[in-house]
Structure formats: C-alpha cells, structure tokens
Amino acid sequence: xxxxxxxxxxxxxxxxxxxxxxxxxxxxxxxxxxxxxxxxxxxxxxxxxxxxxxxxxxxxxxxxxxxxxxxxxxxxxxxxxxxxxxxxxxxxxxxxxxxxxxxxxxxxxxxxxxxxxxxxxxxxxxxxxxxxxxxxxxxxxxxxxxxxxxxxxxxxxxxxxxxxxxxxxxxxxxxxxxxxxxxxxxxxxxxxxxxxxxxxxxxxxxxxxxxxxxxxxxxxxxxxxxxxxxxxxxxxxxxxxxxxxxxxxxxxxxxxxxxxxxxxxxxxxxxxxxxxxxxxxxxxxxxxxxxxxxxxxxxxxxxxxxxxxxxxxxxxxxxxxxxxxxxxxxxxxxxxxxxxxxxxxxxxxxxxxxxxxxxxxxxxxxxxxxxxxxxxxxxxxxxxxxxxxxxxx
Numbered sequence: 001x002x003x004x005x006x007x008x009x010x011x012x013x014x015x016x017x018x019x020x021x022x023x024x025x026x027x028x029x030x031x032x033x034x035x036x037x038x039x040x041x042x043x044x045x046x047x048x049x050x051x052x053x054x055x056x057x058x059x060x061x062x063x064x065x066x067x068x069x070x071x072x073x074x075x076x077x078x079x080x081x082x083x084x085x086x087x088x089x090x091x092x093x094x095x096x097x098x099x100x101x102x103x104x105x106x107x108x109x110x111x112x113x114x115x116x117x118x119x120x121x122x123x124x125x126x127x128x129x130x131x132x133x134x135x136x137x138x139x140x141x142x143x144x145x146x147x148x149x150x151x152x153x154x155x156x157x158x159x160x161x162x163x164x165x166x167x168x169x170x171x172x173x174x175x176x177x178x179x180x181x182x183x184x185x186x187x188x189x190x191x192x193x194x195x196x197x198x199x200x201x202x203x204x205x206x207x208x209x210x211x212x213x214x215x216x217x218x219x220x221x222x223x224x225x226x227x228x229x230x231x232x233x234x235x236x237x238x239x240x241x242x243x244x245x246x247x248x249x250x251x252x253x254x255x256x257x258x259x260x261x262x263x264x265x266x267x268x269x270x271x272x273x274x275x276x277x278x279x280x281x282x283x284x285x286x287x288x289x290x291x292x293x294x295x296x297x298x299x300x301x302x303x304x305x306x307x308x309x310x311x312x313x314x315x316x317x318x319x320x321x322x323x324x325x326x327x328x329x330x331x332x333x334x335x336x337x338x339x340x341x342x343x344x345x346x347x348x349x350x351x352x353x354x355x356x357x358x359x360x361x362x363x364x365x366x367x368x369x370x371x372x373x374x375x376x377x378x379x380x381x382x383x384x385x386x387x388x389x390x391x392x393x
Contacts, residue, residue, distance in 0.1 A: 064175055067162030069145050076177055077162050081105065086113055093179045093194070099123070105130045111141055114148075122148045126160060136350060138164040166348065167255040173201040175255060178214070180221060186236070187228045188243035188271065193217050194250055196262065205290040209260055212292060216283055217248055220266060227270070244271045253346035253353060259387055260285045261347035263355060280344045280355040280368060286387055295345060298352070298388050303381040310337035312378075313354055313371045317361055320369070326362035334361035335371075349391050351375055 060082040067075050077090035084105055089098040103113030103126070113126040128143020144157035167175050180193040195217040198206040224246045230236070246268045253261040264281040284293040299305045313335045317326060334356060335341055344355040356369040375382065375392040382392045 062168075063139060064165045064167040065139075065141065065162035066165060066177075067141075067160065069160040070158040074177075074179070075160075075162065077101070078174070086111070090115075093177050094181070101126075111143065124148065128160065136166070136348075138166060140164070165252045165255070167252060169198070169255060170257055171201065173203075173206065173257075174199045175252075180217070182221075184228070187230065189224075189228050189245060190243065191221055191224065191246045193221055193246065193248035195248075196250060196252065196255075196260075198260075203287075205287050208290045209285045209287060212285060213250075213262070213283055216264065216281065220248060221246065224268060242271060245269045253348045258286070258288045259347065260287060263344065263346050263353070275364070278368070279357045282344045282346050282355070284345070284347055284387075293387060295339075295342060298347075298383065298386050299378075299381045300383045303383075305378065305381050306337040306339070306342060308378050308381060309342060309352075309354065309373060310335055312373050313356075316371045317356075317369060321362075324362065324369070325366045326369070330363075331361045334359075347388055347391075348372070352378070352388070 060080055062078065062080050065075075065077040065079065067077070069075055072092060074093035075090060076093060077088065079086050079088040079101065084107075086101065086103045086105055088101045090101060091098045100116045100118075101113050102116070103111065105111045109130040111126065111128045111130050114122050115124040115126070117123050124145055125148060126141075126143065126145050128141050131140050131142075132138070133140060140161070140163050142161040143159075145160045146157045165175075169175060176197055176199055177194050178197050180191060180195075182191040183189070195213045197210045197213065228244060246266075248264065248266050250262050250264050253263060255261075261284045262282065264283065265278065266281060267276055267278040269276040285291070286293050286297075295305070314331055317331045317335055318328060320326060321328070321331065341356075341360070342354060344357070346353040346355075351372045351374040354371045354373060356371070358364050358366070358368050361369055375388065379392050382388055384392070
C-alpha cells in the first residue's frame with residue numbers, strides 16, 4: 001500500500017512539472033519573458049508618430065489656451081487631454097463663469113468638443129483642428145463654434161481660434177487672467193488691464209508671485225489715473241471728445257512650478273497727442289525662492305553677459321532690417337551692451353527673449369522688435385545652478 005501511494009504522488013509531481021515546463025516554453029516562445037500577471041500595471045500608451053497633430057497622448061496633459069470666438073477676444077480655455085479624450089472648461093474674462101467642455105481629438109487632429117451649462121444641458125459645439133506648431137511645440141485649435149444640432153440657429157457658425165500658452169503647473173494649481181476695466185466720463189478716459197494669477201494652491205510663494213504680477217499692473221494703472229486728474233484751473237474735458245486710454249496685456253513665456261516668466265505690453269494715448277505711446281515690461285519670478293529675478297541672476301557671478309547678448313541681438317536685428325525698415329545706427333545704439341537696453345526680457349525653453357520698444361532700434365513706424373537668443377549662444381556664461389541652467393544642458 002505504501003508503494004502504491006509513492007507511485008501515485010510521483011506521477012502527480014511529474015504531471016505538474018510537465019505542465020509548468022510547457023507553460024514556460026510557451027511564454028518564452030511568444031515574448032522571451034514571463035507573461036505579466038493580471039495585477040501588473042499597464043504599459044504607457046505610445047504616441048502616434050505618423051500624426052503629430054493628433055494621435056494619442058502619452059499621459060494626461062493639461063493645456064491652457066487664450067483666444068477668441070467671433071468678436072469675443074477675451075476667451076481663456078483649459079483642456080485636459082488623455083488619449084483621444086478632452087475635458088475642461090472655458091470662460092470669458094469679462095464674465096468669469098466657467099463653461100464645461102467634453103470632447104475628442106482623433107489621430108488626424110480633428111477636434112469635436114461639446115459645451116454644457118451648469119445644469120448639464122449642451123449649449124454649443126466646437127469643431128476644428130488640433131495643430132502642434134513645429135517651432136515651439138505649442139498647440140493651436142481653430143475651427144467653428146455653433147449651437148447644438150436641432151436648435152433653430154444650428155446652421156449659424158462662428159469662427160474660433162485658441163492658442164496654447166507655455167504653462168505646465170502640477171497639482172491642483174490653476175492659471176487664470178484677471179482684468180481691470182474702468183471708464184471715467186468726467187475725465188474722458190478708459191482703462192483695460194490684464195494680469196495673471198495662480199489659484200487653487202496653498203503654496204505661499206505662488207501668492208507672492210500673484211502680488212508681484214498684480215502690483216506691476218495696478219501701479220501702472222494708478223500712475224495713469226494720476227496723470228488724468230485735472231490740475232488746478234484746468235477746464236473740464238468735453239465728454240464727446242476723443243479721450244485718453246490705457247491698455248495693458250501680458251504674454252506668458254514660461255510658467256512651471258519653479259519659474260514664471262511673462263512680458264507685459266503697455267499702450268497709452270493721451271488726449272490731443274499725435275500718436276499713442278507704447279512700451280514693454282516683464283516679470284521673471286523665481287517661485288522656489290520667492291523673488292523677482294534680475295538679468296544677472298541667470299549668469300555666472302562676474303560674467304560679462306551684456307556684450308555677448310548685444311553681439312547676438314545686433315546681428316539678428318540687422319538680418320531683419322531690410323524687411324522691417326531698421327537702420328544700422330539705431331540698432332547699434334538701441335541694442336548696445338547697456339543695462340537699459342536689456343531691461344525687458346523673458347525666459348522660455350527655447351532661449352532668452354529680448355524686447356526692444358518702438359524707437360529703440362528703428363523708427364516708430366517699424367514698431368517694437370523681438371530677438372530670441374538661443375541658450376547655445378550664451379551657454380558658457382549661464383549659471384548651471386541658476387534659473388535657466390535646466391534649459392542650457
């Protein structure tokens with residue numbers, strides 16, 4: 001009896017070993033590695049390299065856009081893309097109420113996004129095309145907006161276009177535009193000013209950036225209103241006359257968890273002047289250390305960065321001169337290696353942007369000029385531990 005049991009257990013073990021061996025051979029034949037168990041994490045989704053405009057995103061990405069629908073130029077949109085799915089919201093700066101969005105983008109880049117009111121009723125439809133720009137990797141979505149199918153106005157379409165801002169904040173942080181809009185009939189002026197704010201975060205340094213951005217704009221507004229005040233004995237300005245105005249807008253060059261860089265465009269007109277005035281400003285903020293950056297902070301201590309910047313900018317502006325009406329004398333003076341010539345600058349992943357105001361490197365008619373200095377041109381001067389060291393590898 002003992003011998004029979006021994007033979008029985010030996011037979012069972014032989015069968016089990018044979019099955020295990022066959023399973024291993026099958027797994028090795030198919031992939032060269034053991035098959036994953038059902039609890040293994042799924043592999044990352046790969047992008048469709050044949051269709052860079054659309055295709056499947058590797059991971060969920062949050063993108064911020066600014067643009068317009070028809071005559072409404074104050075549109076701001078946030079989209080989260082996960083594969084071919086799009087979710088998010090948009091709003092108008094002058095209204096502020098967020099409108100929910102849900103839609104898709106296919107492999108060829110065709111976009112279809114439905115919009116919904118707070119009650120969940122569809123109120124509109126965006127149909128357009130998702131295009132990634134080769135120069136900076138940012139996305140443009142353009143097409144037509146219409147009422148939902150079935151409504152009386154469903155055949156009426158309005159053109160829309162939104163352009164991605166280089167914003168990549170993580171966590172629950174959000175990036176929104178705030179607006180100041182004032183008019184004064186007695187003093188005959190109008191003010192429209194915009195500035196960015198980071199919301200949805202308890203990070204104290206983010207709030208310090210908010211204060212710096214807000215203060216930059218509100219100080220300019222306050223100075224303009226001070227200039228508009230009537231002096232003692234000055235006559236009341238005619239209400240129907242052409243009044244004065246102040247317009248302030250901004251453009252994000254880079255926004256991430258450790259750094260925000262933005263340019264500010266200021267345009268003003270004073271009643272009776274021959275033409276408007278305009279100039280640029282910038283705010284470059286180190287979010288890790290909660291401080292406004294100076295140009296020198298980007299470079300090694302004692303580095304002679306101004307001559308290098310000037311050499312590159314002068315050469316670039318002279319290349320542009322034939323089609324923009326710039327002259328060598330103005331370029332050499334306005335882009336020379338002095339601190340005042342390089343007071344308005346921004347940081348991007350592609351390079352250091354330098355703004356030259358109207359009149360600075362050419363006649364007023366030529367308008368403001370811009371030069372992007374690639375980090376490769378100033379790499380030896382950049383502080384590798386500084387704010388732009390991460391981009392100058």
